[in-house]
Amino acid sequence: MMNNGFERLCSGIEGVDSLIEGGFPYPSVILVAGPAGTGKTTFTQQFLFEGAENDEVGLYITTLSEPPKWVMHYMSNFKHLNKEHIGKKVLFRDIGNLVRNATAEELLDYIDEEVAGTMAQRVVIDPITVAKVFLGEAYRPFLFDLVNRLKNWRAVSILTGEVSVTETYPSEVAYAVDGVILLTYQEADGSRRKYIEVLKMRGTDHRTGKLSFAITKNNGIVVLSGNF
Ligand SMILES: Nc1ncnc2c1ncn2[C@@H]1O[C@H](COP(=O)(O)OP(=O)(O)O)[C@@H](O)[C@H]1O
Ligand SMILES: [Mg+2]
Secondary structure, eight states, rough: OEEETTTEESSSSSTTTGGGSSEEEESSEEEEEEEETSSSHHHHHHHHHHHHHOOOOOEEESOOOOOOOHHHHHHTTTTSSSSGTTTTTEEEEOOEEEEEEEEHHHHHHOOOOOOOHTTEEEEETTTTHHHHHGGGGGHHHHHHHHHHHHTTTEEEEEEEEOOTOSSSSSSSHHHHHEEEEEEEEEEEEEEEEEEEEEEEETTTTOOOOEEEEEETTTEEEEEOOSOO
């Protein structure tokens, strides 16, 4: 889709595309950050399955050493995600071991080969922040190399960032990427409300401010119209 000179790839999330001029700039690398349980993984799955509906290949790379079987198990609970795409248009890779044992260069080479081999237009690394502990000093240069390589493949990539409740976003990642989307919670009247906010989106006249969202079994993440 052409829009203001940029090709864009729709997010697959009701209410997100309208915040960012129709979709993510293509190619680009986007950070989706937030504390545990805010919906980062759900966000990335909707993004990949939306692509699959449009016949695009999506590559989901987990750093958690979670058997892909479990990721798929939880994902298949969402009614709108078509399970037929699993293993065909939505591919899973587990780099848990690699992240713990490999050098930054080896990690980059592996990701490069997988993106090239699968010809994925949509790539997810969930969560990227795990690499910080294992790469130490090499983490920042790794992030810059990763973003550059992913963009060379002409894909839209989402890196997720797990943060503690006292931290808003992982600044090292936010600095390297083209777009930042924050997912947060807020206590209100004894319940926890979830909010989504586009913090940065290069080349895009995006909406600012927090909007509330819900996670539903039928539609996954749904952005609500008000900021209540
Ligand atoms: N099938 C579902 N129906 C409704 N809500 C769900 C469903 N699956 C997950 N959720 C909600 O999403 C939350 C977890 O989202 P997830 O994407 O795993 O978060 P994160 O990756 O940020 O830790 C759950 O705690 C729950 O509130
Ligand atoms: Mg997650």
